[in-house]
Amino acid sequence: MAEPIRVLVSGAAGNVAHFLLYSLATGTVFGKEQPIVLGLLDVPPMMGVLQGLASDLQACALPLLRDVLATDAEELAYRDLDVAILLSSMNRKETLSIKDLLRANVKIYQGHGKALDKFAKRSVRVIVVGNPTHTKCLVASKWAPSIPRQNFTCLTRLDQHQAQVLLACQLGVPVPDVKNVIIWGNHSSVLFPDASQATVRVRDRQASVRETLQDDNWLQEDFVHSIQPCLPTGAVCSQTPRAMATAKAICDHVRDLWQGTLGGEFVSMGVSSHGNPYGLPDDLFYSFPVTVQEKTWKVVPGLPISDFSYAKMEQAAKELIQEKEIALDLLFSDRKIAQLSDDKEVPKAEESRLLSAPTSKS
Numbered sequence: 001m002a003e004p005i006r007v008l009v010s011g012a013a014g015n016v017a018h019f020l021l022y023s024l025a026t027g028t029v030f031g032k033e034q035p036i037v038l039g040l041l042d043v044p045p046m047m048g049v050l051q052g053l054a055s056d057l058q059a060c061a062l063p064l065l066r067d068v069l070a071t072d073a074e075e076l077a078y079r080d081l082d083v084a085i086l087l088s089s090m091n092r093k094e095t096l097s098i099k100d101l102l103r104a105n106v107k108i109y110q111g112h113g114k115a116l117d118k119f120a121k122r123s124v125r126v127i128v129v130g131n132p133t134h135t136k137c138l139v140a141s142k143w144a145p146s147i148p149r150q151n152f153t154c155l156t157r158l159d160q161h162q163a164q165v166l167l168a169c170q171l172g173v174p175v176p177d178v179k180n181v182i183i184w185g186n187h188s189s190v191l192f193p194d195a196s197q198a199t200v201r202v203r204d205r206q207a208s209v210r211e212t213l214q215d216d217n218w219l220q221e222d223f224v225h226s227i228q229p230c231l232p233t234g235a236v237c238s239q240t241p242r243a244m245a246t247a248k249a250i251c252d253h254v255r256d257l258w259q260g261t262l263g264g265e266f267v268s269m270g271v272s273s274h275g276n277p278y279g280l281p282d283d284l285f286y287s288f289p290v291t292v293q294e295k296t297w298k299v300v301p302g303l304p305i306s307d308f309s310y311a312k313m314e315q316a317a318k319e320l321i322q323e324k325e326i327a328l329d330l331l332f333s334d335r336k337i338a339q340l341s342d343d344k345e346v347p348k349a350e351e352s353r354l355l356s357a358p359t360s361k362s
Contacts, residue, residue, distance in 0.1 A: 001035060003035070004035040004036055005030065005034060005036055006037045006079075006080055006081050006083075007024060007036055007037070007039065007081070007082060007083040007084075008038075008039040008041060008081050008083070008084045009024070009038070009039070009040055009041070009085045009087060010041040010042070010085070010086045010088045010112065011041075011042060011087035011088040011089060011130075012040035012041055012042050012046075012050055012053065012070075013040075013050055013053075014243075015243040016087055016129070016243045016246045016247050016250070017247075018053070019243055019244045019246075019247035020247040020250055020251065021038065021053065022060070023247070023251045024036065024038065024251070024254075025038060025060070025062045026062055027064050028251060029251050029254050029258065030254075030255075030258055030259075031258075031259060034064065035064050035066050036064055036066065037067045037068075037069070038067070038068045038069070039069045039076075039077050039081070040053060040054060040068065040069065040071070041072065041077040041088075042088075043072060047070065047072055050071075053070065054069075054070040074115040074119065075119060077115075078115045078119035080119070080120070080121055081116070081119070081121060081124045082121060083124065083126075084116060084120065084124055084125070084126045084127070085250060085254065086109070086112055086126065086128050086129065086136075088108050088112070088130075089108070089131070089136075090108065099330070102135070102327055103330045105132060105135075105136055106136060106139045106327040106330065106331055107331065108136075109128070109136040109139040109140040109143075110140075110331060113140040113141065113142065113144040114143050114144070116140065117144035117145065117147060120147070122147055123151070125151050125153075125254075125257060126140065126141075126144075126147070126152045126153070127153055127154065127254055127257070128152070128154040129246065131187060132188075132323055133154045133155060133156075133270060133285075134154055134186055134187065134270050134284065134286065134320055134323070135320070135324055135327050136154070137270060137285040138283075138284065138327075139327060141272075141285075149274065150296065152271075152285070153257065153269045153270060153285075153297065154269070154270030154271075154285055155187070155249060155250060155253055156187055156268045157250070157252050157253040157267065158242070158245060158246055158249035159183045159193065159268070160181055160182075160183050160193075160267065161248070161249055161252075163181045163195070163223075164179075164181050166223060166226065166227065167181065167198060167200070170218070170223075171209070171213065173200055173201065173202075177200055177201035178198060178199070178200050179198065179199050180197050180199055180266055180289070181193065181194070181197075181198045182194040182196075182268055182303075184286075184309075184312065184313045185286060185313060185316025185317065185319075185320070186287070186316045186319055186320050186323075187287070190316045190319050191227070191287070192224065192309070192312035192313060192315075193223060193227055194312075195209050195210060195219050196219075196303075196309065197289070200212055220308060252267075253267075253269065257269075257292055257295065257297070260295075261290075261291045261293075265291075266289040266290060266291050266300045267290060267292075268287050268289055269287065269297060270286065270287045271285065271286070271288055271290060272284075272285060273285065273286040273288075273317075277299060277301040277302070278305065278313065280313065280317050281317050283324070285320075286316070286317065286320060287316075288300070
């Protein structure tokens, strides 16, 4: 049997982690022969919850689970990591402005980046979840310069799942029969779900979703604006909205990242836009269709892109550029204030490098 891998879940006291941890420990994600050591990280007031989760997991007597570490200490949580699943997030409150929400989240991920850079393996795979997902991923990667940017990805699999469900409902087929739906751009209101390359299984053969539906108006209007799960009327979830669905999406994302995608299929992930084949701006994290082999993703090249689609893709890129500029400006403004209070000068060379350089080395 293989050596155990070390997997960290930050924000582990939250509802998403409650659904996620058992799947990680059973072999569903990393394989039935892969032992695992789980790290659970959260803030000090949540340690009682983490210790309860650790005891519960150990009581399951799972054959692949070698150990569970519940901690609020970065030097323990991040040391020698193989995989980091970062769920930490500051949620929106009525009294919190969008700018303050962004500041709080990017500061959290600046901290994650520094800790990864200091303690984790250079080969660690980092998965970022929760809005502003792409910008948090960008910030974490910039503050972990010794870890290749290829190793950072962020979650758009939940959006892909929702798009598959909508198409399956419209076509009257099981969800697994719909494949190769693309999510372009940002996990936000300008996210672009694209069914132009999607296929559906019809009478034991793969057919184009677009040709099968023959309804371009629906695909460009209702489908794009209505990425919602097809739930029964009156269905009520007692947990945080979509916590179970988010956990399933994380599992699928990490499984494909670790074990590879199936032949002839691609999935959507937020990845570095550096050198992308679609002419979109560099130095962003952007959702593309990717294939994965040997734990390395590659953007699917050469897909035909209509003018309608490219306009949507560019709109998402513009939003991500604005978000990045605000986030980095907030981080450097806070740093300048802190350093000026100590009568220290801000290092201009470092500020310029982080604002304009590629995310990190390949």
